[in-house]
Amino acid sequence: MTLLILGLLIFFGSHLVHVLAPGVRATAIARLGLGPWRGLYSLISLAGFVLMIYGFAQARAVTGLLYNPPVAMKHVTLLLMVPAMICLVAGFLPAGRIAVAVKHPQVLAVKIWALAHLLANGETSSVILFLAFLAWGVVLRISLKRRERRGEPVLPVFKSSRYDTMAIVLGLLLYGLMVWRLHEWLIGVSPLPMA
CATH class of the missing domain: 1.10.287 (Helix Hairpins)
Incomplete structure (x- = not known):
């Protein structure tokens, strides 16, 4: 630990x-x-x-369990990971409407990812890891909001809607790869619920 x-x-x-x-x-x-x-x-x-x-x-x-989440939470996690992957990809592309609407897509992706994984994982080590990422996302978002108020250029500037299409397609592709095998290969655990 x-x-x-x-x-x-x-x-x-x-x-x-x-x-x-x-x-x-x-x-x-x-x-x-x-x-x-x-x-x-x-x-x-x-x-x-x-x-x-x-x-x-x-x-x-x-480490042991802090809580034992119901199997239904794994389904919720799978659902939440769809917008998380789309936001993650949108953060790496020039700004489309998604990036402009959520303001900081990568930070939002990390917060959704961390929250989703807290819902499905109750082991002490997992809770510490995902809470740390969630806290980082919250602190960073507050910091970015303060920088916005000071007039610093931290918000994405709209370029084209085609980047939204790319974010959705690539985000869904990444999501599909993670569910198919990538999560199990990288993390050693299948993201698919057993029940």
Whole structure:
């Protein structure tokens, strides 16, 4: 469990440095330059991510249940993952109506993903992991809303509706791949309910 928590702290600490300590990023870029800062940031984030994954795999083997969700929650999770995948893809494309409507599609995708997985997983390690991602999404959304109020350009600017079509098609394709085999291959658990 220690490695999971350490990985979460490093990963989310690096991803929230601009929120919790905005001057740190500017100071580091001034001292190191933008390229070296990005390299250092990427290495720290990657180290946190690897520790988080490794720690989660270890913790899953030894932690118990906090709650035992009913099988119906797995169906709800499968349903919620459809808009999560579409929003995730929409966040990587130039802005269509979906991105403009939800404002921060990748952040929304992470929040939906985390909430959906909390509904279907009651193991201590899973609850810690998904609550951390949900909390990060909430903190980041609050931070982005504050930046919007200050007039910073954080909102997507509409480009074309064709990106909505692409987001829906690619999001559904990604969803289909995850349900078919990818989730089981990556995580070791089938997302399909047994009952």
